[in-house]
Amino acid sequence: MTAQSRSDPQRPPAATQVLSYHLDMLKLEIETISNIIDRMDRITQATKNWAVVTWAGGVGLALRERELRPFLVLTAVLPMLFWYIDAVWRRLQARSTYRMFRIRDFLNSEGLVRAFEAGCIQDFVLLDPVGTQYKGAADCQKHVSLQRTLRYREVAVFYAVPILVSIFLGLFFVLFR
Numbered sequence: 001m002t003a004q005s006r007s008d009p010q011r012p013p014a015a016t017q018v019l020s021y022h023l024d025m026l027k028l029e030i031e032t033i034s035n036i037i038d039r040m041d042r043i044t045q046a047t048k049n050w051a052v053v054t055w056a057g058g059v060g061l062a063l064r065e066r067e068l069r070p071f072l073v074l075t076a077v078l079p080m081l082f083w084y085i086d087a088v089w090r091r092l093q094a095r096s097t098y099r100m101f102r103i104r105d106f107l108n109s110e111g112l113v114r115a116f117e118a119g120c121i122q123d124f125v126l127l128d129p130v131g132t133q134y135k136g137a138a139d140c141q142k143h144v145s146l147q148r149t150l151r152y153r154e155v156a157v158f159y160a161v162p163i164l165v166s167i168f169l170g171l172f173f174v175l176f177r
Helices: 013-064 066-107 110-118 138-144 146-150 153-175
Strands: none
Touching (some): 013 066, 066 110, 066 146, 066 153, 138 146, 146 153
């Protein structure tokens, strides 16, 4: 059985090729999004590593030098800065995740059925792995807002601990010199 005989006899071969090409582009976009998410995971892990190293170094230096102990509270700024940097990276990752949700919705909608009927994907933008087309959409902004990424529980707890330790140590050395 040839490819032509398996396809719709009413649909010209070019339409079948267009749909095949569009579906290949959709697969490529899914792979690209997966790679972006993996890369962002590695970047945020490196950010956490650097946050721990710089914070621990700052605390260690302040504890070693008696005259610096009252300034221990200032070491809380280091994890705050890294928390912000981490949130910015996670926001970029969230944009790709949001796009993946939209692809999932498309693949489970009548839009896919219409694409097979028409021989091409219509009314769905291809190759937008960071969801540029959704930039002004309220739903997207809610999903990818910086405030939301700052409040991710696992991230907030991770950065809150060294911040609180710095504050408590700083207050301890200020109050009990």
